[in-house]
Amino acid sequence: MPDLLIELFSEEIPARMQAQAAEDLKKRMTDGLVEAGLTYAGAAAFSTPRRLTLAIDGLLDHSPTVREERKGPKVGAPEKAIEGFLRGAGLTMEQLEERETPKGNVYFATIEKPGRPAAEIIAEVLDTTIRNFPWPKSMRWGAGTLRWVRPLQSILCILSKDEGTEVVPFEIEGIKAGDTTKGHRFMAPAELTVRSFEDYATQLKRAFVVLNAEERAEAIWQDATNQAFALGLEVVEDKGLLREVAGLVEWPVVLLGAIDEEFLELPPEVLQTSMKEHQKFFSVKNPQTGRIERFVTVANRETADTGATILAGNQKVLSARLADAKFFWENDLRTAKSEVGMSAWVQNLGNVTFHNKLGTQAARIDRIAALAREIAPVVGADADLAEQAARVAKADLSSEMVYEFPELQGLMGRYYAEAAGLPQEVANACELHYSPLGPSDDVPSEPVSVAVALADKIDTLTGFWAIDEKPTGSKDPYALRRAALGVTRLVLENNARVGLKEIFAKGFDGADADNLLSFFHDRLKVFLRDQGIRHDVIDACIAMDGNDDLTLLVKRARALEDFMKSEDGENLLQGFKRANNILTQAEDKDGVEYSFGADEKFLEDDSEKALFAALAASEGAISSAIEAEDFAAAMGGMAALRAPVDAFFEAVQVNSDNQIVRRNRLNLLSQIRKVCTQVADLTKIEG
């Protein structure tokens, strides 16, 4: 069975798109081939900056012959109907078969679709694949209409069989498939004629092209770490950068370079960011000092001077970049250490609009500072420190360094606050008040940072709520869901006891606090569902008072979740539901509310008396447990009701003919409801 090799050779494909494109090529081609009846044994796809390659082995030589039987009109049907059927089937009258059926004699046609040669099918599938390729962005070039990620230059498409290799006849927009490719753009630009995949991979390697992206990445990493190790240094791992760099070269050559002494005092994050963002360099660290002292760059070729010119060039570019960074750093430090200090930057933020309906960044900082003061005592922070921290936390947005590298916001604030001699908690808050940024990001625990982080996020949320810019569907341009989750995690993980509505009221004027709280509850449900807590359990707890105290709410929900998982819990829930149903029906029917409590003297059955006693005992126990926020104990109190409730329903008919007894029993049920719903609104629990 033949093997198929396809290479789509183009001008440089963006690194970030290569791996997905190789996968798409494989999927679309193999799906198309299989659909046309060409099965295969195995397929593998590869990518380099200039080529997408697909190797399929053990492909069928021909698609199999397919027989299809089609039922036609009755014998003796109007001639037009029979003619139509023949046309559709592509047969003549003599080729039809008459068969008896329960509805009389009917014409049957057997249509045979002969198998087609693999090459013909490949050409069709390849044409469709190229024309419909799912590039994230594609373009036209020259005078043509074909779209590809960058101009497509040549196509190699061969079938290798035992008897030899044949080119699949294929042409698209003037590009004719052949059996040739090219090696490295500079090191081996000559044309190569290829017979099979093995031959292709071998020849490419001789022509300075490593076909497999993972092999390139592996080689880069190996060589980089070896070179660093030889100097007693280590390369700072960065998988994303490694993938990207492997997509920028066909023949990786690792070069280790030095950073000018004068830049080594820059914060390591600045060095790292500058080198990565602008130059795609890896940072090389001295494990003794933690300082970044060198860099690794990956060239795409070998040279006679073993990379000396390339390295010198790269070093020069880096020095120019770092000279900028150093210039910013020194200017910023000078400002931070000056008499006015970081407040000069805050003043500048008066000219920066945060949102046209929410005022400037400076106005926002005033609000956050006031709010941080309010929140401080609740999270155990010193109010003065919290306010001070809030006032400088965003100052670095005006610094030159953050203007150049926005991703360093917060971190630079910490450096500058330290340089300005501000208290350590304040400096920490500059960096940490942005946290947590995602569901897995660390949550700050230092009270001052927590207070500012909460104030920052709540100002944002109440602000956008006040101007009615809430997230809708998948649109959340101001990342408000993330902010709400951030507040939730800050509160929960610090065990903070905060009444959110009270805090919302101190945030931006005019936010609908109830609506915002229900947004929080929705986010909380998603968050807790991921932790295995059922949504109806959360609903049952949200329905209780104090639901803007998330710590309390979650404590209650966890206890209820555990209780509902126990046998007692499940049975008590059934008993509760039964009691509630009977009671609700009776109340609807009678138009009264049975909330007086049962009268001991009308209790007849022993089970009634036992339930009455149990309710009296647990009511006190549960309410004092709830008072103490000991939800496990409260659940225990409910568990104690399970047996008496079960026994009661076993022995007693609530709707007795004696109206006094009936009323008394309904009042008893009402007590069950009252006692149980102290803990959570069990009517919301499903099942």
Added chain:
Amino acid sequence: MTNIAAPRSFQEIILRLQTYWASKGCAIMQPYDMEVGAGTFHPATTLRSLGSNAWAAAYVQPSRRPTDGRYGENPNRLQHYYQYQVLIKPSPPDLQELYLGSLQAIGVDMELHDIRFVEDDWESPTLGAWGLGWEVWCDGMEVSQFTYFQQVGGHDCHPVSGELTYGLERLAMYVLGVDHVMDMPFNDPQSPIPLKYGDVFKQTEEEYARWNFDVANTEVLLRHFEEAEAECAAILAQEHMDPKTGKRIIMAHPAYDQCIKASHIFNLLDARGVISVTERQAYIGRVRALAKQCADAFVLTEAGGFKGENAA
């Protein structure tokens, strides 16, 4: 690939690029005689990339970016600098090779340097234009922008033009091994009167930086902006038929001049710091609207591929 002797001056690099692209069949045009922010604004690029007519041009374009002024002190930031621009329509299949040839022509030895095409999609919000391509790296330094135009002035490009833009000072500094732009030899250092870049431009950088940042009369500029906008619309509102000559004369180029003018005034206002973040978008939108109207007009002219009122 043969090694070519290293150039000795800024002007030699420019002359070699001119000779190289002339030898590849480009019409060597002269700079456009108006203030522009980049070589792309030259009508030889913006307008000629529209329509179906083939085109091949190369030229130096002095470019002005008022906000980049640093009083001549920054090693490579200037408010006035030069771009070298090549535009070929339709883009030839060997444009990358042609480009690499131009680097060799200015003395970049392909055997010793690491040249890379790194994804960088180009967009000009003021021209309503975008394309896909790369920034070209030489040993980690960006030396050119390489773009296949997909849309200009809101029009799809058919055929597609290939555009190359070289930042001449930066490229030359690299090739000549100079660290500060003002130290770069402008003419041959062996000349009887050797001149450095700084001899030519240090003082003007200072003068313009001061004017751009602190002195330019913003009221006058704001008025000029409005006037240019109005004039552009007025030009394009004219009948296609010229009553005097009886010919069909659509004044796409004069209208486009007003668009260029508005764009540069906007850049000056920006440097003066009188445009707020929100207003910025609005101004860019107004310039884009002009560019679009000019493009609409140009494709109705002969140079824009118009084949006559009755042609299909």
